Amino acid sequence: xxxxxxxxxxxxxxxxxxxxxSAAIHKIRKSHRANATKQELTVAQVxxxxxxxxxxxxxxxxxxxxxxxxxxxxxxxxxxxxxxxPLRFIRKVKKVQKNITQTLEKKLGKTVLFVAQRKVQGKxxxxxxxxxxxxxxxxxxxxxxxxxxxxxxxxxxxVRQLTDGSKHLKVYLDAKDKDRSQSRLDTFVAAYSKxxxxxxxxxxxxDAALQQVVA
Numbered sequence: 001x002x003x004x005x006x007x008x009x010x011x012x013x014x015x016x017x018x019x020x021x022s023a024a025i026h027k028i029r030k031s032h033r034a035n036a037t038k039q040e041l042t043v044a045q046v047x048x049x050x051x052x053x054x055x056x057x058x059x060x061x062x063x064x065x066x067x068x069x070x071x072x073x074x075x076x077x078x079x080x081x082x083x084x085x086p087l088r089f090i091r092k093v094k095k096v097q098k099n100i101t102q103t104l105e106k107k108l109g110k111t112v113l114f115v116a117q118r119k120v121q122g123k124x125x126x127x128x129x130x131x132x133x134x135x136x137x138x139x140x141x142x143x144x145x146x147x148x149x150x151x152x153x154x155x156x157x158x159v160r161q162l163t164d165g166s167k168h169l170k171v172y173l174d175a176k177d178k179d180r181s182q183s184r185l186d187t188f189v190a191a192y193s194k195x196x197x198x199x200x201x202x203x204x205x206x207d208a209a210l211q212q213v214v215a
Contacts, residue, residue, distance in 0.1 A: 024048035080111040152177035172205035
């Protein structure tokens with residue numbers, strides 16, 4: 001059986017009237033365009049405008065469209081936007097993500113994360129049938145984590161088994177990314193919990209090989 005990882009039960013914003021839609025609508029996947037929210041149309045418009053102003057960006061995002069853009073609650077007075085997109089575009093998106101993220105955050109007034117849409121494939125009961133490693137729950141959760149913290153790099157993961165049987169995940173990011181990532185850690189925690197149903201804490205590591213943890 002297959003289940004999509006990243007289903008968020010967030011109240012949608014009201015769709016914009018059809019008269020306000022433009023060529024930017026093509027930056028939203030075809031099957032979702034008719035029901036696109038105001039926020040998704042805004043994301044699409046920003047991406048479209050940026051592509052029109054930059055030939056390099058236009059080439060990098062040729063054929064690119066988002067699946068959806070959902071809000072998650074970080075705290076009582078803070079929200080973040082998670083933009084989901086097809087996995088096949090992940091390499092292209094990573095190359096320009098820093099630039100488009102900064103522009104979207106200025107436009108939306110909130111932290112923006114890009115997460116590639118992935119599926120977890122359940123274990124098959126049929127004999128001789130194996131699940132691709134990239135579709136196991138562990139692999140998908142690891143990949144989602146890397147998307148959430150990008151462009152920061154994950155140096156190490158530590159899983160502790162607690163006495164009540166639960167597991168505690170501690171993730172260490174590269175210390176060179178600390179200045180940029182420190183203020184976003186609460187968003188990373190909220191997004192990872194929302195998308196995977198699991199908790200996580202973050203720290204920083206200056207040298208992964210020597211396991212040097214930064215306070």
